[in-house]
Amino acid sequence: MLWRDLTQVTHIKLSLFSRQEQHTLVSTDSYKSCSSPLFLSTLLSFSLPLSLLLVVVSLNTCLVYSTLGVLFHNCCWLLLKQL
Template sequence: MFSRVLIQVTHIKLSLFSTQEQRIGSYASCSSLLFLSTLPLPFLIHSSQTRCGFLEYIFGLINSWCSASQLSSTLTQTATNR
């Protein structure tokens, strides 16, 4: 259930920002890779576990407030109204 919501929300988020941030995206991804390559492996593992735990917590809260389909339709309406 969590992974389905995460995939739906990620897909919506990417479609919302893909046209706006195409120029910035390539630079950001390169700089992120360079930054990540300088970090020690245990730090990367810990930060990814923390980040995933935080995202799981946030999506758990969102899921308790509304269903994935309600969230998806709300985000789609917001994107089309802009």
């Protein structure tokens, strides 16, 4: 369920903040809020290391931007082809 929520947004940027050994995941520029207490407790209950989670989130963001870049390139190419 966690991964489905992360991948259902069109545009997601995630930042990780650490305060006194307490990790909070904050979502900006997204359509779903990832800062709810249920989301945080679910996230913290996973046995995955935090570094692995950051790698997965970074790859997910990279894939979103890559997909948007390809779509933008194709739209520009079609517009220029019609001229």
